[in-house]
Amino acid sequence: AQTVTQSQPEMSVQEAETVTLSCTYDTSESDYYLFWYKQPPSRQMILVIRQEAYKQQNATENRFSVNFQKAAKSFSLKISDSQLGDAAMYFCAYRALYSGAGSYQLTFGKGTKLSVIP
């Protein structure tokens, strides 16, 4: 079974600075998707960024970028120029690529609570 591990329960960053959130995962699959979701106090799960395992290039979305190390099964999220609105829980998630029983479900890590200090 796939597992997703986020080893940092809490992180903090100064406004305008850069922070990196860690995520590792375990899978026997060679093709899959990885996601970072943001959950602010409103509870809404918001997709931040996604990465296809078959793509070597790291995904980037504005101030958010990932460092995807497939061999190491590592998928960290870098937030540049941190803003107060970035304060939230961040969840790393995994999904297998191919169809099959349960293959479309997401497996989540336990989350990292990010605080942004003004």
Place this chain on the structure above:
Amino acid sequence: SAVISQKPSRDICQRGTSLTIQCQVDSQVTMMFWYRQQPGQSLTLIATANQGSEATYESGFVIDKFPISRPNLTFSTLTVSNMSPEDSSIYLCSVFPDIQNYGYTFGSGTRLTVV
């Protein structure tokens, strides 16, 4: 991407009662998922709901406790039955819009408190 309306947003219920949570999607979607998020925890999948078939439940979740309906491609309900304080959680629905689009959309969640 799809837009989901999830209701109610929160509720406080007496133990032993049941609560039905609704998710309405603005477009037809193949798969809907129901998650539970216990206080301070991550999301745990309860079941996958496909239109026209029985929901598929994950280990630790049973149909008698969490009956699910999926009458069409835009709507689903999750009922939390015979509630106890341990059922106090956030419940979220999620949809998988398209086989070719691997993005997921989530509802805004239902915060349930059982007293």
